Amino acid sequence: MSVRRAPLVALCGLAAVAPIGCTEDFLVVTDPDDAPGASTPTIEVLLDARDLPSWRDTSYTGFTIPSGASYQLVSERTDLRARTLGRFSTIPDSVFVDTARVAIDSFTSAYVRFRVDTARSVISEAGIEVALLSMARTFDADEATWTRARIGEPWTTPGGDLGEELGRDSLTAPADTLAEQPDSLVVALAVDVDSLLSSWRESEGEPGFALSLLGVDTEVRVNSIALVAGAVPEGVDTVVTIVRGADPSTFIFDPATPEVTTRLRQAGLPSARYYFDFSLPDSIGLAELRGAIINKAALEFRPAAAPDDPFALAGELGSQTVRLLADPFVFGEKTPIGGTLGAPALLDPDSLAAGTVVSYDITAFVAAWSAVSADSVPLLRVGIIPFPENRAFGYWEFYSVEDADGLRPAVRILFTPNPSFLLP
Amino acid sequence: MTRRPSLARGAIRVVGGVALLVLLPSIAAGQTPVTSLGLGYPVPPLDGRAAALGGTGLGLLGGTFTSRNPADLNLFGRPSIGATLSPEKATVKSTSGDQSIGRSRLAVLQAVIPYRSWSVGLTINAELDQNWDVVLRDTLETGFGDYPFEESRRHDGGVSSVGLAVARRVGMFSAGLEGSVLTGNLRQVFRRNFDAEINDPDNTIRNAAGDSRWAFNGWRFRGGVLGEIGGRALVSAAVTFYTPLEARKDTFGIRIETQEWDMPVEISVGGSARVSERLLVALGGGWQSWSATDFTVLRTESSDVVWAGVGLEYVGASLLSMPVPLRAGYRYTDLPFHEEGFQQLSETALTLGAGVRIAGGRALLDFAVEFGSRGDLQNTGSEESFRRLSMSLGIVSR
Numbered sequence: 001m002s003v004r005r006a007p008l009v010a011l012c013g014l015a016a017v018a019p020i021g022c023t024e025d026f027l028v029v030t031d032p033d034d035a036p037g038a039s040t041p042t043i044e045v046l047l048d049a050r051d052l053p054s055w056r057d058t059s060y061t062g063f064t065i066p067s068g069a070s071y072q073l074v075s076e077r078t079d080l081r082a083r084t085l086g087r088f089s090t091i092p093d094s095v096f097v098d099t100a101r102v103a104i105d106s107f108t109s110a111y112v113r114f115r116v117d118t119a120r121s122v123i124s125e126a127g128i129e130v131a132l133l134s135m136a137r138t139f140d141a142d143e144a145t146w147t148r149a150r151i152g153e154p155w156t157t158p159g160g161d162l163g164e165e166l167g168r169d170s171l172t173a174p175a176d177t178l179a180e181q182p183d184s185l186v187v188a189l190a191v192d193v194d195s196l197l198s199s200w201r202e203s204e205g206e207p208g209f210a211l212s213l214l215g216v217d218t219e220v221r222v223n224s225i226a227l228v229a230g231a232v233p234e235g236v237d238t239v240v241t242i243v244r245g246a247d248p249s250t251f252i253f254d255p256a257t258p259e260v261t262t263r264l265r266q267a268g269l270p271s272a273r274y275y276f277d278f279s280l281p282d283s284i285g286l287a288e289l290r291g292a293i294i295n296k297a298a299l300e301f302r303p304a305a306a307p308d309d310p311f312a313l314a315g316e317l318g319s320q321t322v323r324l325l326a327d328p329f330v331f332g333e334k335t336p337i338g339g340t341l342g343a344p345a346l347l348d349p350d351s352l353a354a355g356t357v358v359s360y361d362i363t364a365f366v367a368a369w370s371a372v373s374a375d376s377v378p379l380l381r382v383g384i385i386p387f388p389e390n391r392a393f394g395y396w397e398f399y400s401v402e403d404a405d406g407l408r409p410a411v412r413i414l415f416t417p418n419p420s421f422l423l424p
Numbered sequence: 425m426t427r428r429p430s431l432a433r434g435a436i437r438v439v440g441g442v443a444l445l446v447l448l449p450s451i452a453a454g455q456t457p458v459t460s461l462g463l464g465y466p467v468p469p470l471d472g473r474a475a476a477l478g479g480t481g482l483g484l485l486g487g488t489f490t491s492r493n494p495a496d497l498n499l500f501g502r503p504s505i506g507a508t509l510s511p512e513k514a515t516v517k518s519t520s521g522d523q524s525i526g527r528s529r530l531a532v533l534q535a536v537i538p539y540r541s542w543s544v545g546l547t548i549n550a551e552l553d554q555n556w557d558v559v560l561r562d563t564l565e566t567g568f569g570d571y572p573f574e575e576s577r578r579h580d581g582g583v584s585s586v587g588l589a590v591a592r593r594v595g596m597f598s599a600g601l602e603g604s605v606l607t608g609n610l611r612q613v614f615r616r617n618f619d620a621e622i623n624d625p626d627n628t629i630r631n632a633a634g635d636s637r638w639a640f641n642g643w644r645f646r647g648g649v650l651g652e653i654g655g656r657a658l659v660s661a662a663v664t665f666y667t668p669l670e671a672r673k674d675t676f677g678i679r680i681e682t683q684e685w686d687m688p689v690e691i692s693v694g695g696s697a698r699v700s701e702r703l704l705v706a707l708g709g710g711w712q713s714w715s716a717t718d719f720t721v722l723r724t725e726s727s728d729v730v731w732a733g734v735g736l737e738y739v740g741a742s743l744l745s746m747p748v749p750l751r752a753g754y755r756y757t758d759l760p761f762h763e764e765g766f767q768q769l770s771e772t773a774l775t776l777g778a779g780v781r782i783a784g785g786r787a788l789l790d791f792a793v794e795f796g797s798r799g800d801l802q803n804t805g806s807e808e809s810f811r812r813l814s815m816s817l818g819i820v821s822r
Contacts, residue, residue, distance in 0.1 A: 026557035026576070027457060027516055027525050035558045036460035037577030038614050042632060044566045295618070296568050296629040363630065414566055416632035421612045423463075423638060423671050423683050 040419035049401040049409045057276035057400050059260040060333040064271040064390040067141040067250035075219040080310040082253035086246035087205030088227045095240040102233035107197045110229035114185040114222045122219040127172030129214040132187040134163035138207040141248035262402045267386040268395030275328035277381040287417045290374045295414040297366035298359045301398040303352040313349045313394040318387035320344040321360045341365045456806045457556045462724045462761025464554035469532045471508045472790030472816035476777020477735025478753025480708030482694025483660030489534040493648035493662035494589035494600030497543035505535040506818030517807040545589040552583040569621035581610035583640045598650040606642035642669040657697035664690035686717040702740040708733050714760035723764040731757035751777040769799035788818035
């Protein structure tokens with residue numbers, strides 16, 4: 001190569017290597033101990049309720065009572081007897097005929113229809129038979145139990161003071177068939193319908209009716225009750241069908257739901273929730289928890305043994321954490337609740353019976369606690385409520401702070417303290 | 425259930441129902457870029473010509489946009505301005521393999537205005553490069569599930585200087601003074617981004633992040649002399665003093681902190697001589713008293729720095745009727761910062777380059793390519809090989 005061409009070759013060479021330094025790549029490291037720079041541990045802690053600066057928990061009941069449940073229960077099992085009570089308090093004295101409202105002259109026929117939740121009912125191959133009876137004593141739907149018609153007024157006979165029988169019906173569940181199963185009990189009133197319905201109309205349904213099972217080892221869950229009657233308007237040669245729901249309606253059962261203890265109860269009738277408040281430590285050992293990034297936080301509750309029959313939770317049920325807006329140990333059942341704290345958990349009886357821990361995500365709640373000044377010492381107030389609350393008859397209990405080591409509630413937190421940036 | 429407040433290093437522990445993943449800051453051998461050591465990598469204030477001549481840059485005949493000595497400003501006979509960009513490709517060696525990273529710097533920008541026997545100069549230099557970026561991938565095993573994550577630790581920034589210099593020629597000699605403010609900032613970033621749980625895409629946890637910003641402040645004073653020997657050679661020498669370098673953490677929401685470091689005294693000596701009509705030889709060297717700064721932070725120490733370089737410039741070649749000087753050289757320099765328990769790092773490089781003089785020398789283009797290495801993994805804890813390109817553009821007034 002001549003000396004005169006050398007500059008050109010040199011320039012071409014420089015142009016070729018010019019881009020080499022223009023990339024901005026990162027260095028991939030395989031061992032954090034070999035990497036420079038500020039880092040910070042991500043730490044997982046499981047804090048037993050008793051090891052927290054404070055933890056109080058309790059159960060409250062009565063949020064849903066039988067008269068507010070989404071179903072009515074009729075049962076003749078060895079471990080549970082139940083009867084549905086109700087009144088048809090809105091029987092009209094007139095009906096529309098074409099465009100005119102005309103007074104009812106008489107009732108020609110009537111039956112009471114009970115929509116049955118066949119999936120949750122216990123119907124033997126022989127079927128079931130129910131009897132609709134008139135009550136001999138009025139009752140208060142919110143206060144009636146197996147032993148009393150209302151507070152301070154016991155039944156003459158536990159289970160309700162029953163009067164004359166108004167009608168019967170039976171329901172069979174045919175085996176080995178693809179046919180649609182019947183889902184209604186229709187009890188035709190086998191009495192003087194006009195007299196009975198006129199009486200109920202005049203007294204707003206008093207004293208009411210009761211639905212009772214005649215067999216044994218059967219149970220029926222009723223989703224709705226309706227009176228269907230044929231009414232003859234005055235001066236009109238026609239029959240108008242009227243339909244009225246039972247209002248109020250309830251059911252009474254024996255034995256009564258056990259009283260709550262120190263365990264934390266969920267669902268049941270009257271339905272139970274558990275409320276608690278707690279505080280978290282500002283630091284875990286050398287790591288600052290207050291002010292740290294909360295990667296995840298959860299409450300963990302360990303289920304106790306299944307309640308005795310018939311009170312064990314029978315099917316899956318949702319369970320939701322909510323923020324309490326006031327001190328639950330001051331306001332009790334009336335403690336106002338705020339928004340939900342995370343996705344609901346699913347209570348599965350099989351899983352609970354196996355002792356599987358139920359976990360509730362409270363990441364956002366703890367993160368909000370972490371973000372506030374360390375000068376304030378806010379209590380974290382949480383309620384756990386069944387969802388939906390008016391559907392379950394059974395309940396489940398969880399160990400509380402008063403129980404033994406390894407059983408108590410716990411708070412699991414995954415957190416990353418703020419890195420300490422030093423120079424160099 | 426037991427609460428375990430203790431922290432472990434670099435591992436996941438499950439003790440008494442408490443799982444701990446601990447990743448603590450540390451520096452250890454193997455995957456440490458030199459820009460992460462101490463106050464960073466000292467960027468030599470060299471233009472393309474000086475870089476190609478073994479990184480000398482002191483008393484170079486013909487002048488250089490290198491700010492080693494303010495007295496050298498008198499080598500410019502006309503108002504001039506030049507800037508040098510120095511991208512670099514480095515291969516970081518580690519026990520787990522080699523990885524390539526890139527860096528890019530504006531090494532030096534210098535403007536000179538001569539007036540009679542005086543020259544006034546403005547210089548902007550990159551002083552300490554603190555840029556680096558590492559990524560770590562692992563899986564966090566917890567009671568909530570197993571979450572793969574990518575952790576990023578990054579430093580953006582460094583220290584620069586902005587200086588004003590004045591020089592005066594008296595006969596065969598020149599003397600110069602420079603005062604510079606050391607300024608700059610550093611942003612430190614930490615990110616740990618978690619993927620969804622390995623077996624449950626709906627099970628996620630929050631990411632972790634943090635950052636801080638430091639602002640640097642300090643002063644540097646430099647004095648130098650330049651002597652001419654028989655019109656064919658120059659000798660240049662400079663001495664530099666610093667005030668302590670202050671770093672102030674000014675991140676919003678984070679407690680204000682201030683750190684200070686003593687800075688070294690520097691002595692630089694060099695020169696060049698035209699040994700024939702077409703061949704120039706350049707020499708340079710110096711010493712920096714980093715060991716006296718008592719710099720020991722986070723297992724990082726400092727040691728004195730000695731540097732030396734030699735280069736040759738051949739001016740007989742031309743391209744399209746434009747003179748094209750060809751240059752080659754070799755340089756050696758210690759690096760001031762190293763990890764505790766390891767030996768000091770040194771850097772050696774073979775330098776090559778060329779220049780183009782356009783429009784009768786009014787526009788100057790100089791290139792240098794350096795092929796070198798720093799440290800060795802076994803003894804110094806860090807090792808890099810590098811290729812650095814220095815590209816200078818200078819404009820000289822009529």
